[in-house]
Amino acid sequence: MIVLDNVTLTYPGRTGPVTALAGTTLTVRKGEFAAVVGPSGCGKSTLMKLVTGLIRPTSGTVSIDGKEVKGPVKVAGMAFQHANLLPWRTVLQNVMLPLEIVEPYRRRFSRDKAAFQDKAMALLNVVGLGAFADRFPWEMSGGMQQRASLCRSLIHQPALLMLDEPFAALDAFTREELWCVLRDLWQEFGFTVILVTHDLREAAFLADTIHVMSARPGRIVETRQVPFPRPRDLDVCYRSEFTELVHELRNKIAEVRQAA
Numbered sequence: 508m509i510v511l512d513n514v515t516l517t518y519p520g521r522t523g524p525v526t527a528l529a530g531t532t533l534t535v536r537k538g539e540f541a542a543v544v545g546p547s548g549c550g551k552s553t554l555m556k557l558v559t560g561l562i563r564p565t566s567g568t569v570s571i572d573g574k575e576v577k578g579p580v581k582v583a584g585m586a587f588q589h590a591n592l593l594p595w596r597t598v599l600q601n602v603m604l605p606l607e608i609v610e611p612y613r614r615r616f617s618r619d620k621a622a623f624q625d626k627a628m629a630l631l632n633v634v635g636l637g638a639f640a641d642r643f644p645w646e647m648s649g650g651m652q653q654r655a656s657l658c659r660s661l662i663h664q665p666a667l668l669m670l671d672e673p674f675a676a677l678d679a680f681t682r683e684e685l686w687c688v689l690r691d692l693w694q695e696f697g698f699t700v701i702l703v704t705h706d707l708r709e710a711a712f713l714a715d716t717i718h719v720m721s722a723r724p725g726r727i728v729e730t731r732q733v734p735f736p737r738p739r740d741l742d743v744c745y746r747s748e749f750t751e752l753v754h755e756l757r758n759k760i761a762e763v764r765q766a767a
C-alpha cells in the first residue's frame with residue numbers, strides 16, 4: 508500500500524520558494540490501478556517524484572508497505588510521455604537495460620543473460636513487438652516505442668508502475684491501442700499503478716480509482732471509484748455512464764481551476 512500522509516513539498520525556486528503540494532493525502536492499495544488528474548501545474552509530476560523517492564517531502568510522510576520512503580525506491584518501474592529509448596540499442600537491449608542496473612539482477616546478468624532475454628522476449632510478445640526485438644528505436648513508430656518503454660519499465664517485475672502521461676504524445680487511435688496493452692499487462696501481472704494523466708477518458712477506462720487534484724498548491728480534492736466492471740473493453744467508453752463520469756471530472760477540474 509502507498510500512503511502519502513499530509514505531504515507538503517516546497518521547491519526552493521530560482522525567484523523564491525514554490526509550494527507544489529500542500530497537505531496532500533492519498534492512499535493506493537496494493538494491486539490497485541489509481542489515476543491522478545488535475546489542472547496543469549498542480550503538482551502531479553511532483554507527486555510521482557515523491558512516491559519514487561526522487562525528492563523528499565518538506566513535511567509529511569510517504570510510505571510504501573509501511574516503510575517510509577527516504578531515497579529512490581527499487582520497487583518501482585517508470586514510464587513517461589517520451590519513450591526515451593537509447594538509440595544505439597535494439598529494442599530487446601533497451602528492454603533489458605534495467606536488469607543491467609537494478610540489483611539483484613545486475614550481479615546475475617552475465618550468468619543469466621539467456622534467461623533474461625527469454626523474459627524480455629515474452630514481454631515483447633505480450634505487447635505485440637515480438638517480431639521487432641532486433642530493430643532500433645528510430646526504426647519504429649511512437650506507439651511501438653511506447654510499447655517497448657512499457658516493457659522496459661516492467662522487466663524487473665516491479666510491484667509498482669508509475670506512469671507520467673505515457674500516451675500523451677500519441678494519436679487517438681494509437682493511444683486507445685496502448686490503453687488496452689496496459690490493461691492487459693496490469694491484468695496479467697497484478698502490479699500497482701499510479702497513472703498521471705490529463706486525459707479523463709484514459710483515467711476512466713483504465714483506473715479503479717481517480718483522484719482529482721486542486722490547482723497549485725496541489726492536494727486531492729475528490730476521489731472517485733470507477734464503477735465499470737472488469738474486464739473492460741473500449742466499448743465501455745461509449746456508454747452514457749462513462750460519458751457522465753468524464754463530464755463530472757471535467758466540471759470538477761474546471762471548478763478547481765477557477766478557484767485558483
Ligand SMILES: Nc1ncnc2c1ncn2[C@@H]1O[C@H](COP(=O)(O)OP(=O)(O)OP(=O)(O)O)[C@@H](O)[C@H]1O
Nearest residue numbers: 518520525527546547548549550551552553554723
Ligand atoms: N524544480 C522546481 N523548482 C521550482 N518550481 C518547480 C520545480 N519543479 C516544479 N515546479 C513547480 O511546481 C509546480 C508543480 O509542478 P509539476 O511538474 O509537479 O506539475 P504537473 O501537475 O505535473 O504539471 P503539468 O500538468 O503541466 O505536467 C509547478 O508550478 C512548477 O512550475
